[in-house]
Amino acid sequence: MRHAIATAGLTIGLCALVLQFGMTVAAGPTLGAAAAQFFGSFNNLASILTVLIFAADIFARSRWLRGFRQPWVYATMAAAGTLTIGIYLLVLAPQWQAHGGQLVADITLHLVLPPLLIVWSVGFNRSGTLTYAELPLMLAPSVLFVIYTMGRGLMFGQYPYAFADIPMLGPAQVTINMTALLVVQTVLNAFAVTIDKSILASKIQHDPERSPDR
Template sequence: MAVEPVFPSSGKRLFTALAALLGWAGLTIQLYLILHLRWTVDASLLGGLINFFSFFTVLTNTLVAVVLTCALNLRSSRGQRFFLQPWVSSGIAVSILVVGLAYSLLLRHLWHPQGWQFVADELLHDVMPLLFLVYWWCCVPKGRLGLRHVAGWMLYPLLYFAYVLLRGHVLGLYPYPFVDVDKLGYAQAFVNALGILAGFVLVALGIVGLDRWLGRRRA
């Protein structure tokens, strides 16, 4: 059942606006870097755009930026009401937290970005997960989540993994080394994906538990 969105007060609204700005800034910088690199090597810009949206990090940060923008109540719409439903915003909170945790545990040691790439990297993997968690804690209505929502949230990473396998089979390109079938084989790629899914479920259960606890306190 849909619920009416609750918009932040003045102080929270300022925080939400800043978080939204940083979210869109990180995505814009990353998109520019990808397209600029492809331009310099005379590669397809459309291919760069497709590659950009093939990362779970980018997709999830886009959802985060959309929620934060909707929370500013700049324009009332059906899409706004959808994204501001507690179960939707909470599912996105789970996903962005997994982005931050997975990057820190599995990917950070693999490269050392410099310059604007470092800025984009920090915004997308470190800053936005923390900012969106604060937004979720302070601005999303609590006490409305249940275990059934965890199953629904799992569809997002599962569908993404299916897309990654299909794209990799067709193009031979995988966005993350832990699901690179060409190097690891299907068995190890599935084991790695199941491990990340298990982490996703643990984070989701933590969010549901926090939601219930905060809901009782605020009641």
């Protein structure tokens, strides 16, 4: 089942990303502008990492993908996927009027791919090795994206999300919005660590010799 989910996630995610990139290129004035818009989306970047995580599981002997097999990596992306689902359902979907291929890509990348990673991570890949000391490392990708988004917006006037649009909302409100998202991401990361640690507690309960006190 684990590899079946990974295979489905890799196939579905890759197809949806190709579809999304193709539509972005078709709508963009230039290839460079389209690429900047595509890679400026948190969900697109998260989806790319998710696909690589699934690929790392399928191609287990690949040394090029071993970094994506680290527990903190897929736990972080599972938490980010949870945030993605929430933002899409509560904020983005009511504002967007997507149709055709764009609707397919939106639903697949926001509501299909993230749950597959969550099920894959929680159901089959809890390592019992994550610690709360890794929370800063797990938050780093989100912090880097915020810095990139704000820098790109200030330089080129392009903001991927309305809640990050400084000219429209003002610096103070955008700061509040982005801080709130980072706080939520931190809470979700901590929850992911707690879930991962629960398997270690279960192992210790059934096998006291595993206890770190021994």
